Amino acid sequence: MAFPQIPAFAGTPGVIRLVGHRGARGVLPENTMEGFEFTLKTGVELLELDVTATRDGVVVITHNHHLTRSMVRDADGHWLQGAEPKVSALSYAELQRYDVGGLDGASAYGRRFPDQAFLTGLRIPRLADLLALLQQPQHQNVHLLLEIKSDPDLLEAPPARQALVEAVVSEVRQAGMQPRTVLHSFDWDLLADCQRIAPEMPASFLTQLPENADEVGEDSSKAVNPVAGCTALDLPDRVAAAKGRFWCPYYLDITPDSLARARALGLITVVWTVNEPEDIERMIALGVDAICTDYPGRVQRQLLMHGLHWRTT
Ligand code: MG
Numbered sequence: 203m204a205f206p207q208i209p210a211f212a213g214t215p216g217v218i219r220l221v222g223h224r225g226a227r228g229v230l231p232e233n234t235m236e237g238f239e240f241t242l243k244t245g246v247e248l249l250e251l252d253v254t255a256t257r258d259g260v261v262v263i264t265h266n267h268h269l270t271r272s273m274v275r276d277a278d279g280h281w282l283q284g285a286e287p288k289v290s291a292l293s294y295a296e297l298q299r300y301d302v303g304g305l306d307g308a309s310a311y312g313r314r315f316p317d318q319a320f321l322t323g324l325r326i327p328r329l330a331d332l333l334a335l336l337q338q339p340q341h342q343n344v345h346l347l348l349e350i351k352s353d354p355d356l357l358e359a360p361p362a363r364q365a366l367v368e369a370v371v372s373e374v375r376q377a378g379m380q381p382r383t384v385l386h387s388f389d390w391d392l393l394a395d396c397q398r399i400a401p402e403m404p405a406s407f408l409t410q411l412p413e414n415a416d417e418v419g420e421d422s423s424k425a426v427n428p429v430a431g432c433t434a435l436d437l438p439d440r441v442a443a444a445k446g447r448f449w450c451p452y453y454l455d456i457t458p459d460s461l462a463r464a465r466a467l468g469l470i471t472v473v474w475t476v477n478e479p480e481d482i483e484r485m486i487a488l489g490v491d492a493i494c495t496d497y498p499g500r501v502q503r504q505l506l507m508h509g510l511h512w513r514t515t
Contacts, residue, residue: 219492220512228496260294261329272309275301311419333377352389388423406448438464
């Protein structure tokens with residue numbers, strides 16, 4: 203199938219694509235409308251985001267399955283105390299009481315992003331809010347790498363997993379955004395559901411080899427990522443066998459050989475999450491299709507210094 207989404211993510215001579223990870227997490231609160239709007243203003247046209255659903259079935263943009271005290275304040279402006287509520291146990295109205303506009307600088311997670319702006323009054327957005335923004339004429343070239351978060355508590359509950367995929371796909375279709383959306387996950391069984399339910403959208407297979415460490419202070423996806431025993435060079439063939447069109451390896455896992463193999467298989471390779479200048483430099487030298495980063499400005503500047511760009515127009 204010729205997917206119209208693919209050229210937007212494919213590198214070309216002189217172009218390495220740039221994906222804003224959760225917007226631009228290094229500089230503005232992640233997965234917020236404010237972060238996405240800022241990222242679009244910088245000329246970045248590819249956005250990565252994470253979705254799950256509330257108790258009442260509203261698809262919302264957030265990464266962790268539980269509201270996390272390092273990044274969430276309660277209605278009184280205090281960092282969450284006690285148990286961290288699960289997003290899927292809250293209604294959308296209840297979720298709106300929480301503020302996700304900043305990080306607790308004393309937390310391990312907050313220390314990872316010391317320059318992130320601290321804002322007040324930001325809410326977890328609905329997927330529908332972002333899709334509505336992207337209907338505007340100035341955003342017609344924007345494409346989404348839409349990550350569906352797999353709930354480890356639901357691994358034995360296929361109907362509930364499928365219901366989340368159906369809800370996400372339904373929203374994307376209502377907005378007419380299928381030609382601009384790629385469905386992305388660490389959970390390859392969930393991606394098989396995506397391929398069956400939404401054959402018009404390519405599936406993007408995330409990988410992280412077990413030997414490389416989880417990212418500090420956030421939910422790990424290793425429990426749902428079926429790559430135990432693989433080497434980097436195995437991964438592109440595994441993705442191709444699952445009829446994936448995108449391979450999204452952790453940036454410490456990718457090798458020149460595995461990238462060449464992905465190329466030979468016709469896969470689009472998007473590396474995540476590449477933030478440090480020396481790592482960005484290494485990914486540019488490798489010649490990946492796209493770099494997913496918390497710091498779009500850093501990648502833009504390094505591409506420009508090489509006479510490269512992140513867009514064709
Ligand atoms: Mg993600």
